[in-house]
Amino acid sequence: MNGTAPLTRAVTGEVSHEGMLLRADDALEQLHLRAGGELGGIVACPALLSLTQMVVSLRMRLARAVRVSDGADNLELWVEAEPSDNEVKLSILSWRKIENVAASSKLQAVWPDQGQEPVRLGFDRALRLVDARGPVEDIVRPADFGSSAKIILERFFGTEQFAQFQNVEKFLPISRRNVTTLNDGNMLVWGQAERNTDGEVSGYTLFFAQNEKIVGPTGLGGDQSTPGALFGNQLAPVLRQPLNRIIANAETIGSELLGPIRENYASYARDIANAARHLTALVEDLGDLEAVERPGFATAKDEIELGDVARRAAGLLALKAADHSITLVVPDDQTHVPANAEFRRVLQVMLNLITNAIRYSPDGTEIRVEVGAGDGCARISVADQGSGVGMDNHERIFAKFERLGRTGDGGSGLGLYISRRLARAMGGDLTVEDAKGGGAKFTLRLPQ
Amino acid sequence: MDGLLGPQDDLLSIASFHARDVDALCQDVASIIFPSAVHTPSEATISAVSVKLLQIVRDIEARLQGATPESITGPLLARSGFLREPDIVDFALARVAEDNLIARLGGGFSEFAVELLDHADESVAHAAQALLAADSLQLRAQGRSYLTLPPELLYKVCWRIVAALEVLSGSRSDEVINKARLLISSYDEAHTAPASARKIAHFIGNEAKVSLSNPHYAGIHLFVAQLSADLNIGHDHILRMIDFESAFPMMVLLAADGVPKDEALQTMIALRGQILLPREAVLFESEYVHIIREMAREQLNKWSAARLAFLSFCKT
Numbered sequence A: 001m002n003g004t005a006p007l008t009r010a011v012t013g014e015v016s017h018e019g020m021l022l023r024a025d026d027a028l029e030q031l032h033l034r035a036g037g038e039l040g041g042i043v044a045c046p047a048l049l050s051l052t053q054m055v056v057s058l059r060m061r062l063a064r065a066v067r068v069s070d071g072a073d074n075l076e077l078w079v080e081a082e083p084s085d086n087e088v089k090l091s092i093l094s095w096r097k098i099e100n101v102a103a104s105s106k107l108q109a110v111w112p113d114q115g116q117e118p119v120r121l122g123f124d125r126a127l128r129l130v131d132a133r134g135p136v137e138d139i140v141r142p143a144d145f146g147s148s149a150k151i152i153l154e155r156f157f158g159t160e161q162f163a164q165f166q167n168v169e170k171f172l173p174i175s176r177r178n179v180t181t182l183n184d185g186n187m188l189v190w191g192q193a194e195r196n197t198d199g200e201v202s203g204y205t206l207f208f209a210q211n212e213k214i215v216g217p218t219g220l221g222g223d224q225s226t227p228g229a230l231f232g233n234q235l236a237p238v239l240r241q242p243l244n245r246i247i248a249n250a251e252t253i254g255s256e257l258l259g260p261i262r263e264n265y266a267s268y269a270r271d272i273a274n275a276a277r278h279l280t281a282l283v284e285d286l287g288d289l290e291a292v293e294r295p296g297f298a299t300a301k302d303e304i305e306l307g308d309v310a311r312r313a314a315g316l317l318a319l320k321a322a323d324h325s326i327t328l329v330v331p332d333d334q335t336h337v338p339a340n341a342e343f344r345r346v347l348q349v350m351l352n353l354i355t356n357a358i359r360y361s362p363d364g365t366e367i368r369v370e371v372g373a374g375d376g377c378a379r380i381s382v383a384d385q386g387s388g389v390g391m392d393n394h395e396r397i398f399a400k401f402e403r404l405g406r407t408g409d410g411g412s413g414l415g416l417y418i419s420r421r422l423a424r425a426m427g428g429d430l431t432v433e434d435a436k437g438g439g440a441k442f443t444l445r446l447p448q
Numbered sequence B: 001m002d003g004l005l006g007p008q009d010d011l012l013s014i015a016s017f018h019a020r021d022v023d024a025l026c027q028d029v030a031s032i033i034f035p036s037a038v039h040t041p042s043e044a045t046i047s048a049v050s051v052k053l054l055q056i057v058r059d060i061e062a063r064l065q066g067a068t069p070e071s072i073t074g075p076l077l078a079r080s081g082f083l084r085e086p087d088i089v090d091f092a093l094a095r096v097a098e099d100n101l102i103a104r105l106g107g108g109f110s111e112f113a114v115e116l117l118d119h120a121d122e123s124v125a126h127a128a129q130a131l132l133a134a135d136s137l138q139l140r141a142q143g144r145s146y147l148t149l150p151p152e153l154l155y156k157v158c159w160r161i162v163a164a165l166e167v168l169s170g171s172r173s174d175e176v177i178n179k180a181r182l183l184i185s186s187y188d189e190a191h192t193a194p195a196s197a198r199k200i201a202h203f204i205g206n207e208a209k210v211s212l213s214n215p216h217y218a219g220i221h222l223f224v225a226q227l228s229a230d231l232n233i234g235h236d237h238i239l240r241m242i243d244f245e246s247a248f249p250m251m252v253l254l255a256a257d258g259v260p261k262d263e264a265l266q267t268m269i270a271l272r273g274q275i276l277l278p279r280e281a282v283l284f285e286s287e288y289v290h291i292i293r294e295m296a297r298e299q300l301n302k303w304s305a306a307r308l309a310f311l312s313f314c315k316t
Helices: A026-034 A046-058 A104-110 A149-170 A231-254 A263-293 A306-316 A318-323 A343-360 A415-425 B011-031 B043-065 B074-079 B086-104 B111-116 B122-140 B151-169 B174-186 B193-204 B215-231 B235-242 B248-256 B261-272 B278-290 B293-313
Strands: A011-016 A021-024 A062-070 A073-083 A087-097 A119-124 A129-133 A174-180 A186-195 A201-210 A302-305 A327-329 A338-341 A366-374 A377-383 A429-434 A440-447
Touching: A011 A026, A021 A026, A026 A062, A026 A087, A046 A062, A046 A073, A046 A087, A046 B151, A062 B193, A073 B193, A087 B193, A119 A149, A149 A174, A149 A186, A149 A201, A186 B011, A231 A263, A263 A415, A302 A306, A302 A343, A306 A318, A306 A343, A306 A366, A306 A377, A318 A327, A318 A343, A338 A343, A338 A440, A343 A366, A343 A377, A343 A415, A343 A440, A415 A429, A415 A440, B011 B235, B011 B248, B011 B278, B011 B293, B043 B074, B043 B086, B043 B151, B043 B174, B074 B151, B086 B151, B086 B215, B086 B235, B086 B261, B086 B293, B111 B122, B111 B193, B111 B215, B122 B193, B122 B215, B151 B174, B193 B215, B193 B235, B215 B235, B215 B248, B215 B261, B235 B248, B235 B293, B248 B261, B248 B278, B248 B293, B261 B278
Parallel strands: A327 A366
Antiparallel strands: A011 A021, A011 A087, A062 A073, A073 A087, A119 A129, A119 A201, A174 A186, A186 A201, A302 A338, A366 A377, A377 A440, A429 A440
């Protein structure tokens, strides 16, 4: 029973009136065993057991399409069952694989060109969030349950786009449409009112699916490498593990810990380790990219202190800077600039900015990390003494996969793109300008 | 019903609203009052249900103790409320729907079933033969209407008639009991129209989808069986949705099966041409292509689950 062809002869079996499988052809016996049954035990496939019980109680010949699961497959069997004094004779005349109509994942196929399940938010009659399904991580928080649809939608899309959702309040359907999110993403949105068995409106269901076909305003680099929806959660960990082993083994060889090898072989091993590190960084970036481009991606609002973030980030990269004799100048302990943003995301942005500064600065130079406040926002900047970013490239540098023509330096072209998306998701922005005395100065602005 | 379309006219929502009657109508028929139905069955439908059930009772009585001009147990069973039990009324409503649909298709036999008599697969050929026989002998000819009952209902009705005969005669008759046993043991579900059509759909559904999807060519049994196989929904439920007063449940049914708009329109006209309202036609024209297949399937599953729950526990 492992194909889709019709049976050349009937598969038969005999079941006792108590439901025990007394005898079965091999195919039926295997199906029974795979379903968790035992030889001589109760028929393991519920639908077959139910059929035999009905034959026993009615003492009639029945002929039905019976649906059973066989591992990952759903099968439809054509079964004819006949009662006798002590048993029920089963004849399976045919079987075929079927599409699982009742699967809960059926909405995955709503958008055939999309490889992910849509987010599905259920609201009650008072339009409070009561149900969230699909890839809602990073989108829905525990505190959202019970919150009004208006608050949640404004957080995703901003007040300007809220007009697109007027039908929700009127319990009218929303036909599928593209809506721009606050973090410059594009989502396909649709929805409908829910009704109870009396036909009365009982709530509203909204669906969100990432619209990969539309390039957002910041998507200057195109969308050719959009990651799969489950990349960060499932694929990235799978990739990281072998990559880490490659790095560890290559470094062991390259450092000649297990004995001397030819110089060029040691060089090759270091190249392998570096390439694997690059791939690891790319995996991390793609995971982040997936997260920031997820519909409705939102960040937490922590009360943080930017001087502290600057010192931590610089501390993490001090050794790397020292390798290039680069001096990291950070705010002193007395500097306190509060901001309202997610700590780990701000740290992520800072690590990216300082890493870039180290990468593109000449050895022996200085990188200054400064914090400040003004115009209602907090600022943290990273200024280097490298070659700088030309005026023409001040926007282009934030595009996805934009490398400004550079290759072979370990960058993926995603770091600044992700950092700006993160900054905007936190209600701030990330910009670049020329630093005094040359070099580039990146400034992250955040709400206070 | 007729009027301009408004923003509230979402086909799926309207269909949901109407389809609740397909779930609950048998209860309303049972109460004969219809307090909660959106659509109340017409007098003609109620009368047809009654005629169907009494015919079945009379045919079973004839098998048990010989033919009589009038049903013996029918009035007693009706008074006791047995003939208004939801599963029985639901069955009768499905048969009335079946009659209506067969009439709208011209009343002929299934041309496709005739063609399948020569099918290379013996199982298919036998099923086609059984289908043609059931269509003629059980549905159109007199005397075997009880064979249209599903096995559970035949068992239930048959023994209830035996009990009613005992009550009316005041004594137990072994002869009647033995004949009842014989009637039940001679029943073969494979020889009923829904089962034989479903068997054909199971065996050749994928290769003959075009033929099965054409109700004029396939006939109502095969057309419904193909939908039943595709959507995993009961034969009688589909019959009732197609013949329902509102066209919207049928639109959702076709959308769930992925039927293209042009083909769906032809099917609607074939099966509901005489009763299709202008408003339904307009809404079909504007909304059908926007129904998302998987959402329609989900909606159907909800209706199906509600119906099964109702028929199992006699409540909505």
